[in-house]
Amino acid sequence: MSRRTEQREAILDALRGSDRAVTAQELHGTLEGVGLATVYRNLQRLTDEGTAETLRRDNGEQAFLICGGGHHHHLTCRVCGRVERVRDCRLDDWAGEVAAAHGFAQVEHNAELVGVCKSCLKTGK
Amino acid sequence: MSRRTEQREAILDALRGSDRAVTAQELHGTLEGVGLATVYRNLQRLTDEGTAETLRRDNGEQAFLICGGGHHHHLTCRVCGRVERVRDCRLDDWAGEVAAAHGFAQVEHNAELVGVCKSCLKTGK
């Protein structure tokens, strides 16, 4: 079982308090007194447990966020990085038909939406 | 403009002849006499030109494939890695509605389908 430590709490709080997906390095920079390896290990565990999710940035870096359970997708602002959870998903039919058409089975889908959020639109671009 | 070299041709041929997305390291392993840096540089250029596309593996490694132009998605076999091009896309309406609902603009979508292909199904998972 998981042991309660200051560092783990700090990481969890940071994740919960963020509306963006954050990287291990970013967390390490933000949280004073938490070693980089500790950040990585905790993020690893959180994703293994299913508590946190992972997004991949264009440069290959992994970013983490806590977004709650259940099937959903992400809508990310390409300007400020804010991530919104999208529960509305009508991709199953499409995925199923495509799979059938190609002779595939056991198909899962994953979709990402990227745009510009309301507040970044106001700010101008 | 691009200069014609043996190495570049070899890389292009390999990409065109593959039904999977391949990594730089894989290409370097396959193609005798092509330096790793050369593979990376050519793949970089091919994607910049829009000739090749990029997929990200779970470990963060980048894999490349040539898939032709136009909007499309990918259906990947999780067993053998074969990638099929999917032109059928009905995600625009959904993406637009989600965007509107969240106050986002300029939204682009990207979907990945992963399943098991016909021949891997026969072979037995």
Next chain:
DNA sequence: CTTTGTGCAAAGGCTTTGCATGCTT
């Protein structure tokens, strides 16, 4: 007291870059 977590530094893996050489045009 035992077990698990942390920190630091080293090591790993993928990718990029500097520089001299070779090949294309």
Next chain:
DNA sequence: AAGCATGCAAAGCCTTTGCACAAAG
């Protein structure tokens, strides 16, 4: 001949791992 491409090795990043020490239960 001039310029771009290649090769090799070094360097860069992100991430993981080994080991001794500290903290939790």
